[in-house]
Amino acid sequence: MRTGDEDVHQAVAANPHLSADMVARLLDVDDPIVRVAAAGSRHVDGETRNRLFALVEAERAGGSVAAEVALSCGFAEPWWLLDQPLDERMTYLDSPHRIFRRVLASCRDLPEEAWRQLDDDPELMVRRAAARRPDTPPEVLERLVRAHGEVFHLRPLLVEHPNFPRHVLRTLVDEPSPHVRYVALQDPGLPVTALRQLAAAPESFLRSGVARHPNITQALLDQLLSDPDPQVVDEAAAHPALPLTEMNRILSRADL
Numbered sequence: 001m002r003t004g005d006e007d008v009h010q011a012v013a014a015n016p017h018l019s020a021d022m023v024a025r026l027l028d029v030d031d032p033i034v035r036v037a038a039a040g041s042r043h044v045d046g047e048t049r050n051r052l053f054a055l056v057e058a059e060r061a062g063g064s065v066a067a068e069v070a071l072s073c074g075f076a077e078p079w080w081l082l083d084q085p086l087d088e089r090m091t092y093l094d095s096p097h098r099i100f101r102r103v104l105a106s107c108r109d110l111p112e113e114a115w116r117q118l119d120d121d122p123e124l125m126v127r128r129a130a131a132r133r134p135d136t137p138p139e140v141l142e143r144l145v146r147a148h149g150e151v152f153h154l155r156p157l158l159v160e161h162p163n164f165p166r167h168v169l170r171t172l173v174d175e176p177s178p179h180v181r182y183v184a185l186q187d188p189g190l191p192v193t194a195l196r197q198l199a200a201a202p203e204s205f206l207r208s209g210v211a212r213h214p215n216i217t218q219a220l221l222d223q224l225l226s227d228p229d230p231q232v233v234d235e236a237a238a239h240p241a242l243p244l245t246e247m248n249r250i251l252s253r254a255d256l
Helices: 006-013 018-022 032-039 046-061 065-070 080-084 086-090 098-104 111-120 124-130 138-148 166-174 178-186 194-200 204-212 218-224 230-237 244-253
Strands: none
Touching: 032 046, 032 065, 046 065, 080 098, 080 218, 098 111, 098 124, 111 124, 111 138, 124 138, 138 166, 138 178, 166 178, 166 194, 178 204, 194 204, 194 218, 204 218, 204 230, 218 230
C-alpha cells in the first residue's frame, strides 16, 4: 500500500485473504475498483459497505467510466460467502448489492423459496447464475434464453443444461432480437428453411453462424461465399462440406 501505485492497490484489494486490519487500510483509497473490492470483504460491516457502494454509484452517475467498470465487471466478487453457513448466506438474499445476490445464486443448497426469488431477480446476471443450478426448471431456462439470448463465452451454455427443452431452439428463429435468433443455430438439425431465413438477415454475425452450421446446403454455401462481409465468406470457405472442386475454384481465382 505504501507504493502509491494504483494497479498495486487494486491487486491488493482483490486478494481474498486480507485480514481485517489490511481491509481497514483500503477504506479511504480514492479508487472505485478498490472501494468495490473493499465493500465485498467479509471484514466490512453493513454500514461501511453501503457507504462504499454509494460513493461508487455517485461517481458512476457523474459519468465515471472507472466507476462503471468497478460496478459491472465482477473484479472482486465475495466468493467467501459460499463457505458460510446457510442461515448466514440467506441474509444476503435481499441484499441491495447485486454482487452478493450473484454469488448467493451460485450456491447449490438454497431452499426452493430462495430459488424462486433469485429466478425473478431484477438483475440479469443474478438470474443467469441461478439458472446454472442442476435442477433449474425447463421453463426458467427457456424464459431466460428467449428473452436475453446466450452468453457464448460462458460454458456450459444455458441451452446445454440437461433441463433445457432443446425442441424450442428452432422456434427462436422468429424472435425479434437477432441475438436470440442466433441461439437457434445451436440446433444442429435446424431446418434448411430456417437457415435460409437467417442467411438473409442484415446482421453479419447471423449469416456467419449459418455459414458454420452443419446442416447447411450447397446452395446456401454458394450464396454466402459471395456475401459482402469478408468474415462471412471466410466462414463459408472453411466449412467442411465445401466440395473440393469449389475449393480449387476459389484458390485458382486467387492465383494460389
